[in-house]
Structures are given as structure tokens and as C-alpha cells.
Amino acid sequence: MKRTAIGFLGCGNIGCGVYRLLETHGETMAQNEGVAFDIRRILVRSPGKKRSWDIPAHLLTDRAEDVLDDPQIEIVMEFMGGEEPAASYMIEALRRGKTVVTANKMALAAHWEEIVRAAREHGAGLYYEASVCGAIPIIRALNESLQANRITSMMGIINGTTNYILTRMREEGAAYSDVLADAQRLGLAEPDPTADVEGYDAAYKLSILATLAFHRHVPVESVYREGITKITPQDVQYGREFGLTLKLLAVAREVDGRVEARVHPAFVPDSHPLAGVGGAFNAVYLNGHACGEMMFYGRGAGDMPTASALVSDMIKAAKAKRHMLPAVGDARCEMAEDWACVHFVRMQAKDEPGVLAQVAGLFARHGVSIASVAQKAGGDRPGAVQMIFLTHGGSEQAVRRALCELNHDIASVCSMIRVEGV
Numbered sequence: 001m002k003r004t005a006i007g008f009l010g011c012g013n014i015g016c017g018v019y020r021l022l023e024t025h026g027e028t029m030a031q032n033e034g035v036a037f038d039i040r041r042i043l044v045r046s047p048g049k050k051r052s053w054d055i056p057a058h059l060l061t062d063r064a065e066d067v068l069d070d071p072q073i074e075i076v077m078e079f080m081g082g083e084e085p086a087a088s089y090m091i092e093a094l095r096r097g098k099t100v101v102t103a104n105k106m107a108l109a110a111h112w113e114e115i116v117r118a119a120r121e122h123g124a125g126l127y128y129e130a131s132v133c134g135a136i137p138i139i140r141a142l143n144e145s146l147q148a149n150r151i152t153s154m155m156g157i158i159n160g161t162t163n164y165i166l167t168r169m170r171e172e173g174a175a176y177s178d179v180l181a182d183a184q185r186l187g188l189a190e191p192d193p194t195a196d197v198e199g200y201d202a203a204y205k206l207s208i209l210a211t212l213a214f215h216r217h218v219p220v221e222s223v224y225r226e227g228i229t230k231i232t233p234q235d236v237q238y239g240r241e242f243g244l245t246l247k248l249l250a251v252a253r254e255v256d257g258r259v260e261a262r263v264h265p266a267f268v269p270d271s272h273p274l275a276g277v278g279g280a281f282n283a284v285y286l287n288g289h290a291c292g293e294m295m296f297y298g299r300g301a302g303d304m305p306t307a308s309a310l311v312s313d314m315i316k317a318a319k320a321k322r323h324m325l326p327a328v329g330d331a332r333c334e335m336a337e338d339w340a341c342v343h344f345v346r347m348q349a350k351d352e353p354g355v356l357a358q359v360a361g362l363f364a365r366h367g368v369s370i371a372s373v374a375q376k377a378g379g380d381r382p383g384a385v386q387m388i389f390l391t392h393g394g395s396e397q398a399v400r401r402a403l404c405e406l407n408h409d410i411a412s413v414c415s416m417i418r419v420e421g422v
């Protein structure tokens with residue numbers, strides 16, 4: 001039986017999840033896989049702190065060197081979270097030839113080039129299945145199961161917190177702030193929810209997924225990002241009347257050699273497989289030129305789903321004769337400055353003759369084709385109504401230019417939401 005010495009960097013909920021999985025399932029895994037693990041040291045901020053799983057005190061240390069400098073440790077498990085010092089510790093471990101297994105999308109996306117270079121130059125293993133969509137094996141699918149494909153597009157619900165919020169807004173007609181407060185009470189949203197609700201968490205994950213899908217680096221700074229904080233129950237409800245479900249979508253597509261990578265609220269038709277992905281679940285729906293369409297679905301967060309991916313990476317690393325690094329070239333992707341999609345535009349407008357004609361004329365001048373329009377009572381001002389336009393698929397920049405020229409004496413934009421998967 002091969003025994004592999006491992007060290008942990010961090011031991012919060014996810015670290016405790018890994019410890020627990022090894023303790024409760026390690027023997028079965030050893031029988032099935034022929035590998036066993038010895039935990040040598042665990043870096044924590046406060047060794048005396050109470051944890052969700054009992055861990056022997058002699059394993060705990062508050063000195064990173066006890067893990068990084070230990071020559072017997074072959075695999076460093078990183079679950080500190082945050083960008084630093086996690087990124088520096090991972091690079092240090094790789095430079096010492098140790099394999100790194102990480103759940104840290106932020107550190108990985110923000111320092112992708114340095115981390116991959118350190119692994120390559122030192123022949124070290126780098127495993128990061130848990131960094132995107134928790135237990136869902138999407139990284140392995142892209143790296144090892146779909147290489148025969150040119151991935152043409154990918155759409156994902158890759159943040160569970162926002163999916164929980166939007167699902168409840170749809171089911172209950174509830175306001176964003178009320179559902180967020182509930183999610184915080186239930187531990188499904190952080191006390192500071194910015195990373196989730198403003199789309200940063202999803203942008204880190206999309207940077208990693210798009211880089212692997214298109215084999216060139218898609219830096220996180222190149223990912224267009226919009227969060228869900230301005231979504232109103234009206235948008236959700238009107239979308240519903242059009243047969244649409246609202247999600248925080250991560251979209252990546254390669255068109256004519258340019259890549260678009262974006263995270264923003266988007267409607268999908270109720271009949272689309274992503275529309276049924278409710279609550280805190282994640283899913284990635286992709287298209288490959290050979291495999292066609294595929295969807296991966298499961299739990300994207302939580303201690304045990306994340307531990308499932310981390311321990312699976314550990315087993316793979318321990319059994320590897322040669323570590324595989326991402327098949328990603330040195331060049332960065334050329335990013336698209338515009339993209340085509342259907343747009344849902346909600347306006348508050350004066351209910352007077354000629355208003356609809358003026359707005360329609362403005363769209364026409366910018367080459368935006370209207371697919372349908374609805375007028376609803378209930379503007380905020382007397383004599384105002386809500387107008388909802390659905391465009392045909394077309395340039396986002398054209399829609400933006402048209403809306404910039406809107407005469408505010410007759411109408412103002414309340415929301416502009418993309419529609420994908422039509």
C-alpha cells in the first residue's frame with residue numbers, strides 16, 4: 001500500500017471536511033484505490049480554537065514552514081481561502097516540488113500564470129477540481145474527458161448563494177434584500193455577501209473554466225461582471241410572464257477566434273435545462289463540436305461536497321506516475337468587445353401618443369430589432385407605465401447606444417437583462 005504524507009494549509013470548515021472524510025472513509029478508499037494518507041501538519045491561525053471536527057493538537061501549527069519545509073510532505077492541501085498568503089504558499093510548495101491540491105478559486109484565478117509556471121518549472125502537480133463548482137467534476141471533464149472537442153460555448157450557474165436568492169425571489173415574489181437576509185441567517189450567504197452577490201466569486205470560477213475550455217488564459221480582469229443586487233421582483237415576475245427564468249449566469253463563448261467571458265444576471269427560457277437548477281445547486285451546460293450539448297449538475301459548495309473533490313484530487317495525485325498540467329498555451333485569449341444576445345429591457349414611460357413609436361424608432365436607428373413588447377400598468381409616477389421590450393438576438397453595444405440616447409422626458413430605463421439559451 002502506497003502511503004503519502006500530506007500537510008494542510010488551513011483548517012476551517014473545508015479542511016475539517018477533508019479531515020473527516022479521510023477519517024471516516026479513508027480505509028475504504030485505501031482498499032479501493034491502493035493509496036493511504038498520513039496527515040503530518042496542519043497550519044491554522046489559532047491552534048487552540050474549537051473546530052467542527054476533533055483534530056489532535058500535535059498536528060496543529062501556526063507556522064507555515066512546518067508544512068512547506070517538511071521534506072516528507074508530498075502533497076500540500078490548501079484551503080485557507082483568499083488571495084494571500086494562499087497564493088504565495090502554493091507557489092512556495094510547488095517550487096519545492098510538492099504537489100498542491102487547492103479549493104481556492106480566487107488565488108488560482110488571480111495568480112494563474114505564476115502558479116502554473118511554478119508547477120511546470122518544478123515538475124510539481126497542481127490539482128484544483130474543488131476550486132470550481134465544489135463536487136461537480138467539471139475541471140476533470142474539461143481536462144481529461146472532452147479534449148477531443150472544440151468547446152464552442154459554456155453557460156453555468158456557478159454560484160450557489162445567488163442561485164438560492166434568485167430561486168426564492170421567483171418562487172415567492174420576494175425582494176432581494178429580504179431573501180439575502182434569510183440566506184445570511186441560514187449560513188448560505190456570508191455576513192459580507194459582496195463576493196457572491198456582485199459576481200466576483202463566479203468571475204474567478206469562469207476565468208478558470210474558460211481558460212481550460214479555450215486553451216488560452218482568460219484573465220479574471222477580462223471577465224465582464226455584473227451582480228444581482230439591482231434585480232427587482234418586477235423583473236423576475238415580468239420575465240416569468242415571457243416564459244423566462246432569471247439566473248446569475250457565467251457565459252463563455254468563442255466566436256471568430258475571440259472569447260467572450262461574462263458573469264451577469266440573465267434569463268433563460270423555462271424549457272432550458274439550466275432553468276430547473278434551483279436553490280443552492282450549480283450546473284454547467286456546455287457545447288462541444290463533437291460531444292454536442294452536455295450538462296453537469298450538483299452541489300457547488302459546502303464542506304463535504306468540496307471535500308469530495310479535494311480528496312478525489314489527492315487520490316489522483318498520489319497515484320499519478322506523471323502529473324498532468326493544464327493544456328493551456330502561453331498566449332492570453334483575445335477578448336471580444338461586443339457580443340450578441342437577446343435583451344430584455346424594462347422602461348418606465350409616459351403613457352402618451354407617440355412614446356412607443358419614439359422608443360421603437362430609436363431601437364431601429366441603432367439596428368436593434370424588437371421581437372415583442374408589453375405594456376403594463378404600474379409606473380412609479382402618475383401617468384407612467386412599464387414597457388417591456390424583448391429584442392431579437394443582436395449586438396449588446398447597439399442596445400447600449402440606443403438606450404444612452406433615450407429621451408428622459410418620455411422614458412427611462414429600469415433594467416436591461418440579457419436572455420441566453422434561446
Ligand code: HSE
Binds near residue numbers: 158161
Ligand atoms: N459562496 C460560493 C457559492 C461558495 O455560493 O457558490 C463556493 O465558491
